[in-house]
Amino acid sequence: MLDYDAEAARYDATRGGRERAAAAAAAVHGLLPERLTRVLDIAGGTGSVASELAALGREVAVGDLSLGMLRVAQRRLPGSQVRLDAKRLPVADSSLDAVTSVWLLHLLPARVVEGVLDEAARVLRPGGRYVTTVDKAAGDARDSRDGLVNDRRADVTAGLEARGLTEVGSAEFVGGITREGRPAPRYTLVAFEKPATR
Numbered sequence: 001m002l003d004y005d006a007e008a009a010r011y012d013a014t015r016g017g018r019e020r021a022a023a024a025a026a027a028v029h030g031l032l033p034e035r036l037t038r039v040l041d042i043a044g045g046t047g048s049v050a051s052e053l054a055a056l057g058r059e060v061a062v063g064d065l066s067l068g069m070l071r072v073a074q075r076r077l078p079g080s081q082v083r084l085d086a087k088r089l090p091v092a093d094s095s096l097d098a099v100t101s102v103w104l105l106h107l108l109p110a111r112v113v114e115g116v117l118d119e120a121a122r123v124l125r126p127g128g129r130y131v132t133t134v135d136k137a138a139g140d141a142r143d144s145r146d147g148l149v150n151d152r153r154a155d156v157t158a159g160l161e162a163r164g165l166t167e168v169g170s171a172e173f174v175g176g177i178t179r180e181g182r183p184a185p186r187y188t189l190v191a192f193e194k195p196a197t198r
């Protein structure tokens, strides 16, 4: 995986900047009913997507493994950062309205993806939603240079359904790393809901 501490200073400018972040946030927002106010973005990086989501009225905390990325996020959403590993969230069971991961799963080995799915299912409250990008390489192959493709939509859906969540919707956003002569890349987000208890 890329060294995101080293990448932090140039990350936003090289990943589509505010335009991409706003498009991603709008797509996430559309997949979250209004009742789900508290969101943890578990690989929130520089907080660019999270701050756009906050501007749409959500209460967003940015989690990330990289302190360098979180330092940039701190300038955007002061006091809303937490260093964490997405496969071991420092959060109580059934406590969050929503968890998001934009451009995370494609970076991870299969066993780590399994851990992330376990954690998303564990920390969501009944009726809560996990929204994640899938099939990143279909949008832009740049970040799949590690050769990992553990974010296939069918696999993520099967993994979350095995943990009791149900796929409830999907959306696309455009933006990010564009290449000359190629259309702007398009990425898929899928939403999964934890069943409400009766």
Ligand SMILES: C[S@@+](CC[C@H](N)C(=O)[O-])C[C@H]1O[C@@H](n2cnc3c(N)ncnc32)[C@H](O)[C@@H]1O
Binding pocket: 004, 015, 042, 043, 044, 045, 046, 048, 049, 063, 064, 065, 066, 069, 084, 085, 086, 087, 101, 102, 103, 104, 107
């Ligand atoms: C491609 S960036 C995406 C950042 C942000 N979601 C965005 O869309 O701009 C991937 C991020 O995942 C973080 N990351 C990688 N592995 C992680 C893990 N196990 N737990 C939490 N964050 C992780 C990296 O530090 C990096 O900030």
